[in-house]
Amino acid sequence: MNNTLNFSQFRHQSKKGIVIIYLNLLYKVFKAFWLLLFLFIQKFAKIPENTLTFIYIGLGFLLLFFLIRAFLIFKNFQFKIYNNHFILKKGILKKTNTSIPFDRIQNINYKQNIIQQIINVHEVNIETAGSSKAEISIKALSIIEAKALKKAITIYDKKDAANEEEIIEKPLLKIGFFELIKVSLTENHLQSLLILFALLVGFFQQISDLFDGLGKREILDNYISENTSTLETSVVLIIGLLIFFTIIAVLSSVVRVVLRHFDLTVFIKNNALEINQGLTTKKSVVLKKAKVQHITVSTNPIKKWLGISFITFKQAISGKVKKKQDKVIKIVGCKKAQVLEIKNLLFPNENLEGFTKNLPDIYFRFRLYFRTLILLILINIGLFFGFENNYVFGLNVIILPIFILFIKLKYKKRYYFFNEELLVVGQGSIETHKTILPFFKVQNVKLKQTIFQVKKNVADIVFQTASGKVKIPCIPIEKALLIYNYTLYKIEISKKSWM
Incomplete structure (x- = not known):
């Protein structure tokens, strides 16, 4: 040197x-x-x-x-x-x-x-x-x-x-600008819309504090009252605002993805992944195989149609850590062959094809319907106190079928299966997330039951890893005990290091 x-x-x-x-x-x-x-x-x-x-x-x-x-x-x-x-x-x-x-x-x-x-x-x-x-x-x-x-x-x-x-670096994936635009258009725009709404609420709170300090709060309250009355009586304005905020949400998703993943390049080197990306802030991350606790492969209907998905890598974090974003690394725009190559790098000689997917007990669907009913009641209470006109309750005609569809999708995509070394857990509603967890990475496993689950002979299993929890909800108690005991067995006999 x-x-x-x-x-x-x-x-x-x-x-x-x-x-x-x-x-x-x-x-x-x-x-x-x-x-x-x-x-x-x-x-x-x-x-x-x-x-x-x-x-x-x-x-x-x-x-x-x-x-x-x-x-x-x-x-x-x-x-x-x-x-x-x-x-x-x-x-x-x-x-x-x-x-x-x-x-x-x-x-x-x-x-x-x-x-x-x-x-x-x-x-x-x-x-x-x-x-x-x-x-x-x-x-x-x-x-x-x-x-x-x-x-x-x-x-x-x-x-x-x-x-x-x-060792020669092997390029695995390179995402160009226009490919990145396609990836951004398939993102979860609802998340961007909620972030935008949270920013607006925070900005409004700061403006309110400023007007309070200047003794001009009455001017702000009168302005809000006048515009709220106009908003309540104009369906066209409401629809226009929804379209406007949707466009803003899509544009913010595009900007966020481009800034974070610009010139995304992934190499396989020294039995590890080297990830380079970013525009305003360039980052180069080396992801060691041994440090990955589990991965999640995610897609949605549009991504599936385009033949792409993204992979999230979870690394070890402290139990006291609140901000976990830095320990989560994501590769977007992966083709099926690239997903398979990454899986083979992390979990060699593990075949995950041909396994029967096990769904949760029907009690899981019942619990989703019950929680949705509570949410609908709260929404309608908010509409009752927030609006004077009764026509807003017509939104239930739109909201109710959407909630029912979400519940059906959520139940269908909540599956699990396992082989000798790996546990695979699926979840999602619009998006589909498949988590792959090696048994030897599990630090402890819990079998949990509420008083209602005891009556239905179902239980939740929670796998605690160094990167967080992976949960299988509401499965029959016999299967839960089988998985629980098998996990304990694999933890005891494994001589592999989880770090």
Whole structure:
């Protein structure tokens, strides 16, 4: 290895990292106090000249303070590799030393946001199983340094080091821009619509707080009241708004998919998957076979017609972690042959064809109908108190058949089967999700029954893995006991490592 890339001594990241750290500190301040900035701009014309001078001086000192802080963070951030451990020193007043054994490292990922792309540095994230975000984040390394660090951590014995040069990357999947547009048009637009609605509700809450602070709440209430009355009496306006928000939801799905999965390229290398994707934020993730707890292959009617699906990989997470998104990796636009190749990489010599799908007990469908009835009652109560005109109850004519169709699809797609090594669990309504879980990855298994299930002789089985739970609901107690005992048996006799 080149002397400049020798990690045996403590070293700093690139000096360009000061810019990244500085901008990150400013962004956090802006995110916390943007409302005050909005009020300042609104009242700018009424602020006396002397007061503005003091504000500008204070702002200048604040910017200087964060620049000094960014420099000290950079100066005290040092790392090295020693005895198959990654060692990090950081902190300004409170110094911390972190040491992570190589075998505890789950992923080493590259990342580039817009600023990092402009100044040509990469962020390197070193993740372990017990963290919702990167346990160690090096904000600025050149691509040569990043690759050298990754190689030094992942190839740390002579055997692997010798084999590294012989392995040629094999491109498995590459999604172009127009293919990505097709993928985005088949996404779950209802999810985008709900996210949009949540953002609008949050924005409205902030606007309400702003008007309260200015003593103008009455103006806002009158405006909302007038427009609500117009909305209630205009069916055309309601339909127009639904079409408008649907178009916005579709466009937001397209933007979200393109930004996240732009130039998606997947390679098979060193018995692992290397995934490169992203536009505004470029990411490179190496997904090791041993670190994957289970996978889910998902599709929907349009995706099925186009012959594509997406695969979600679940990795180990801590039980205390709330934000699990970083531990979920998704590959979109996979053809059937590519899904099969990934399955063979993770679960070699396992045939999943020809097995009879077992459906839940009929009690599961009854439970779905009961919960839907409760939901319909709540919806109608909301319509009763939210609208003065009774015509809105006509929505039940549309809602009820849709709910019944969803229940039938949900019951039909809730299946399971297993062979000696793998458990396969299906679920979904419009989308179909097939989860493949190796028995040796299961950490514990629970058999659960409510008082109603006891009377019906059915039970739920919950498989706890390092990446979360997989559940089979409402199956006959005899089959539940069979699966429960078999899982315990496989856990006891397995000598494979789940990590």
